[in-house]
Amino acid sequence: MAGPMMPFELTNEFLERFEQAVEEEQVDFIREVLDGVAPQDITALLDEFNAEESKYVIDLLPTEISAEIVNDLDEDVQARFLRNFASDEIAAFVNHLDSDDAVDMLMDLPVKTREEVIAMVDNAEKASHIVDLLRYEEDVAGGLMQKEFIRANINWTITQTIEEIRRQGEKVEKIYSVYVVDDSNLLKGRVSLKRIILARDDTRIADLYEPDIESVETYMDEEEVAQLMQKYDLDAVPVVNVQGKLVGRITIDDIVDVITELAEEERNMMAGISEDVEEDDSVWRLTRARLPWLTVGMLGGLLGAQFIGLFERDILLIPAMSFFIPLITATGGNVGIQSSSIILQSLANPSAFSESNWNRFFKALLVALLNGVILAGLVFGINMLFGQEVRLATVVSLALLSVVLLASFMGTVTPLVLNRFGINPALASGPFITTANDLLGLGVYFGVARLILSTL
Amino acid sequence: MAGPMMPFELTNEFLERFEQAVEEEQVDFIREVLDGVAPQDITALLDEFNAEESKYVIDLLPTEISAEIVNDLDEDVQARFLRNFASDEIAAFVNHLDSDDAVDMLMDLPVKTREEVIAMVDNAEKASHIVDLLRYEEDVAGGLMQKEFIRANINWTITQTIEEIRRQGEKVEKIYSVYVVDDSNLLKGRVSLKRIILARDDTRIADLYEPDIESVETYMDEEEVAQLMQKYDLDAVPVVNVQGKLVGRITIDDIVDVITELAEEERNMMAGISEDVEEDDSVWRLTRARLPWLTVGMLGGLLGAQFIGLFERDILLIPAMSFFIPLITATGGNVGIQSSSIILQSLANPSAFSESNWNRFFKALLVALLNGVILAGLVFGINMLFGQEVRLATVVSLALLSVVLLASFMGTVTPLVLNRFGINPALASGPFITTANDLLGLGVYFGVARLILSTL
Numbered sequence: 001m002a003g004p005m006m007p008f009e010l011t012n013e014f015l016e017r018f019e020q021a022v023e024e025e026q027v028d029f030i031r032e033v034l035d036g037v038a039p040q041d042i043t044a045l046l047d048e049f050n051a052e053e054s055k056y057v058i059d060l061l062p063t064e065i066s067a068e069i070v071n072d073l074d075e076d077v078q079a080r081f082l083r084n085f086a087s088d089e090i091a092a093f094v095n096h097l098d099s100d101d102a103v104d105m106l107m108d109l110p111v112k113t114r115e116e117v118i119a120m121v122d123n124a125e126k127a128s129h130i131v132d133l134l135r136y137e138e139d140v141a142g143g144l145m146q147k148e149f150i151r152a153n154i155n156w157t158i159t160q161t162i163e164e165i166r167r168q169g170e171k172v173e174k175i176y177s178v179y180v181v182d183d184s185n186l187l188k189g190r191v192s193l194k195r196i197i198l199a200r201d202d203t204r205i206a207d208l209y210e211p212d213i214e215s216v217e218t219y220m221d222e223e224e225v226a227q228l229m230q231k232y233d234l235d236a237v238p239v240v241n242v243q244g245k246l247v248g249r250i251t252i253d254d255i256v257d258v259i260t261e262l263a264e265e266e267r268n269m270m271a272g273i274s275e276d277v278e279e280d281d282s283v284w285r286l287t288r289a290r291l292p293w294l295t296v297g298m299l300g301g302l303l304g305a306q307f308i309g310l311f312e313r314d315i316l317l318i319p320a321m322s323f324f325i326p327l328i329t330a331t332g333g334n335v336g337i338q339s340s341s342i343i344l345q346s347l348a349n350p351s352a353f354s355e356s357n358w359n360r361f362f363k364a365l366l367v368a369l370l371n372g373v374i375l376a377g378l379v380f381g382i383n384m385l386f387g388q389e390v391r392l393a394t395v396v397s398l399a400l401l402s403v404v405l406l407a408s409f410m411g412t413v414t415p416l417v418l419n420r421f422g423i424n425p426a427l428a429s430g431p432f433i434t435t436a437n438d439l440l441g442l443g444v445y446f447g448v449a450r451l452i453l454s455t456l
Numbered sequence: 457m458a459g460p461m462m463p464f465e466l467t468n469e470f471l472e473r474f475e476q477a478v479e480e481e482q483v484d485f486i487r488e489v490l491d492g493v494a495p496q497d498i499t500a501l502l503d504e505f506n507a508e509e510s511k512y513v514i515d516l517l518p519t520e521i522s523a524e525i526v527n528d529l530d531e532d533v534q535a536r537f538l539r540n541f542a543s544d545e546i547a548a549f550v551n552h553l554d555s556d557d558a559v560d561m562l563m564d565l566p567v568k569t570r571e572e573v574i575a576m577v578d579n580a581e582k583a584s585h586i587v588d589l590l591r592y593e594e595d596v597a598g599g600l601m602q603k604e605f606i607r608a609n610i611n612w613t614i615t616q617t618i619e620e621i622r623r624q625g626e627k628v629e630k631i632y633s634v635y636v637v638d639d640s641n642l643l644k645g646r647v648s649l650k651r652i653i654l655a656r657d658d659t660r661i662a663d664l665y666e667p668d669i670e671s672v673e674t675y676m677d678e679e680e681v682a683q684l685m686q687k688y689d690l691d692a693v694p695v696v697n698v699q700g701k702l703v704g705r706i707t708i709d710d711i712v713d714v715i716t717e718l719a720e721e722e723r724n725m726m727a728g729i730s731e732d733v734e735e736d737d738s739v740w741r742l743t744r745a746r747l748p749w750l751t752v753g754m755l756g757g758l759l760g761a762q763f764i765g766l767f768e769r770d771i772l773l774i775p776a777m778s779f780f781i782p783l784i785t786a787t788g789g790n791v792g793i794q795s796s797s798i799i800l801q802s803l804a805n806p807s808a809f810s811e812s813n814w815n816r817f818f819k820a821l822l823v824a825l826l827n828g829v830i831l832a833g834l835v836f837g838i839n840m841l842f843g844q845e846v847r848l849a850t851v852v853s854l855a856l857l858s859v860v861l862l863a864s865f866m867g868t869v870t871p872l873v874l875n876r877f878g879i880n881p882a883l884a885s886g887p888f889i890t891t892a893n894d895l896l897g898l899g900v901y902f903g904v905a906r907l908i909l910s911t912l
Contacts, residue, residue: 176691232496338746340727367742367746
């Protein structure tokens with residue numbers, strides 16, 4: 001990053017003036033006013049412009065700034081935006097980015113462009129880093145790591161290590177720790193910059209380093225990496241291959257992004273949105289992301305209609321039975337979502353995960369029973385107060401209690417089963433469980449009704 | 457932290473052996489086997505034991521380890537667990553913790569214990585830091601910051617700065633940057649450790665430091681701090697008071713916790729859980745957290761029953777009308793949750809927030825129209841296929857379309873309105889919107905039915 005960063009505020013006056021400058025192609029004004037502004041702030045500014053205008057502004061900036069701006073864009077926005085750039089322009093960006101960011105950028109390009117860009121990267125070391133990193137899936141440690149870090153041989157002295165920092169320091173923006181390896185590049189431990197500063201120049205790394213540190217293997221899932229770094233409060237973690245050789249490191253800023261993305265993904269699943277969409281995606285994409293689960297819900301609703309149809313005679317006899325359908329289905333849905341949400345939280349936070357499955361079912365059952373009895377009691381009381389028939393009030397309250405128990409069981413079991421089979425358990429909190437509970441609820445309601453109305 | 461950390465795996469065999477050791481009070485075995493194990497791993501191990509047993513083990517460990525273990529516990533578990541300790545024992549923990557962690561620990565103690573503990577803290581500087589930090593709310597920058605950081609005067613040389621690092625380094629576990637202030641403690645900028653290592657000893661800080669860095673004021677909301685640190689990829693941010701004087705710093709590990717907590721809070725709200733609960737809370741607490749929203753849903757259901765009751769005659773005439781109640785209410789619920797979830801995402805991620813409110817309503821309307829027309833068309837087709845009456849099939853499909861439009865509007869507007877009034881918009885994605893949409897859906901359905909059945 002170049003130059004001092006000014007805290008920058010995007011005012012309406014500035015925006016209007018800047019729009020005018022872009023329209024009238026006032027090159028000097030644009031360059032001057034953006035000098036020293038953080039790339040992240042320029043990204044936010046360019047959000048207000050279309051792709052063509054943004055490219056015009058970006059082309060006026062120094063490459064180290066424009067590379068950061070393009071790097072800052074959301075994944076799909078970036079892929080779309082880069083279609084406006086030639087391969088050599090993209091290669092210029094790549095030259096200025098850390099290897100992990102460069103790979104993220106290249107991942108979403110057409111294969112032909114990607115190969116062209118790699119061939120055009122000046123720096124042979126960076127090009128080979130990129131080719132190396134492209135082998136990994138995006139969501140494992142290897143796909144998150146970067147090749148920019150400082151490595152010291154265990155036999156070096158502090159002076160030699162500082163020399164290495166001098167040589168590599170330009171490339172490594174944030175160092176955090178120097179990783180210590182032996183002659184065959186096996187990870188032995190780390191030395192913090194603080195220790196290096198405070199040590200005497202002739203101290204040997206072997207006498208200073210911290211052994212047995214946490215590390216991750218290239219194939220570890222990103223969620224596990226995030227949990228590990230969060231558990232041990234790490235700001236960076238070294239990545240080793242299966243032989244234990246040091247191949248990269250993952251820094252906390254990338255993990256913060258992983259945590260945010262996973263939370264977003266989970267929310268989308270809970271809301272029944274099946275693609276990674278954002279509000280500014282196209283109408284068609286937004287519709288497509290929402291339609292699958294709406295269709296599932298609709299089919300559930302039609303199945304429910306068929307099912308209720310079986311009880312047409314009962315409804316003709318006691319039409320008030322149909323009045324309580326929304327109460328039953330809504331309560332089932334609410335209980336199911338609550339139950340699965342609590343399980344989701346436990347799964348996301350395994351440290352609090354000390355209960356055995358039996359204990360957890362028993363506890364969920366107790367909570368459900370307590371909630372169910374209270375709700376059923378309230379409903380019975382209110383129904384009596386409003387002069388409802390005792391028979392029907394009994395049916396409704398008994399059905400409600402059963403639905404609470406059943407929905408709680410479903411909500412507890414479904415995410416655990418999904419998780420066991422490697423499917424994201426958040427799926428269980430979405431329309432899936434709501435739809436299933438609607439149908440179950442209707443079954444219980446009309447089942448209880450038949451049973452009681454025929455006996456009482 | 458003391459000693460080397462061994463990667464530690466909790467096996468069943470180990471657990472059994474350790475349980476036996478605790479039961480038989482094998483002091484030496486416990487001390488030996490836990491020597492060099494990371495505090496976080498001991499915390500996970502103690503999860504398997506009750507409070508009394510845990511305290512027994514903790515009392516056997518060096519205070520710097522036991523302080524970390526207690527610090528690692530979840531907020532409410534910690535508060536409960538600390539009731540087993542005397543004030544002087546807690547003060548011993550506090551002596552070993554960073555000021556921000558110490559304050560978090562003290563916050564949840566009864567006022568009397570808190571005062572006792574503060575009076576017992578040996579280190580006068582730490583005690584005054586704690587008293588200072590206790591003034592801030594937990595969820596603003598002041599409540600997140602710590603007093604342990606390295607400060608250098610702008611007129612110092614590198615040698616003087618390294619001297620300061622030597623003096624304070626013991627207290628500051630992770631330095632990241634040295635913050636630069638003038639004679640009146642006004643924040644001027646920062647110097648990274650990398651720069652300090654690479655600079656000559658007689659270089660003046662004034663010639664080396666990076667000016668105009670990002671900082672936050674003590675009263676900034678934790679969510680904003682998290683957004684800022686995420687936007688600029690910061691590993692630490694200095695905190696200043698209203699005069700711009702440096703008073704503390706916030707490190708990224710605390711922000712990672714904030715991000716995780718906010719996501720959890722949001723999930724709980726979406727699921728209609730009204731307290732911060734976890735699966736291992738008591739049955740009563742879990743019930744209490746779930747009951748409020750279940751009751752709201754229940755009242756909505758009873759209101760719905762009253763409402764459907766107004767159409768008893770229609771149902772007697774065409775009982776099949778009641779069959780489609782779950783379809784209508786479920787679809788309304790699903791659409792509402794999807795819509796509000798997309799708005800939530802935009803609110804959480806303001807950088808993609810370029811659309812005006814008009815644009816966003818228009819777009820949400822288009823998406824809803826597209827989804828609604830497709831769903832209504834499908835339902836009409838299926839109903840015809842299964843030999844449903846044309847009149848009723850028309851009513852159902854028209855009502856479905858209206859419900860999709862209405863629920864989408866509600867789902868878009870409600871979180872925006874809540875957000876405007878400073879209420880967490882995630883509330884809108886919970887049972888609130890589901891219940892409201894159920895009632896609206898019923899209204900639309902029976903309204904359309906009356907309209908069409910009386911004219912056709």
